[in-house]
Amino acid sequence: MELIESVKAALASTAPKDRPANDSEGAYWCDDCAVRIRDADLEGEPVCPDCGAEMRFERSTGRDCAC
Numbered sequence: 001m002e003l004i005e006s007v008k009a010a011l012a013s014t015a016p017k018d019r020p021a022n023d024s025e026g027a028y029w030c031d032d033c034a035v036r037i038r039d040a041d042l043e044g045e046p047v048c049p050d051c052g053a054e055m056r057f058e059r060s061t062g063r064d065c066a067c
């Protein structure tokens, strides 16, 4: 079983999933349904899966306050 363990370790060390950042820069929101979809997960048009309305893009970092 030593070989299998070493192969698993090699696969784990090369897996890119340990990067903290993915391709997402933010998320789309539906204000009515409070539905959130990451831009990285979105395919096609940013429309709400619940009500079909166009969703609003909001960055997850560098939040601006307009107060």
Ligand SMILES: [Zn+2]
Pocket (backbone or CB within 6 Å): 030, 031, 032, 033, 034, 035, 048, 049, 050, 051, 052, 053
């Ligand atoms: Zn909606």
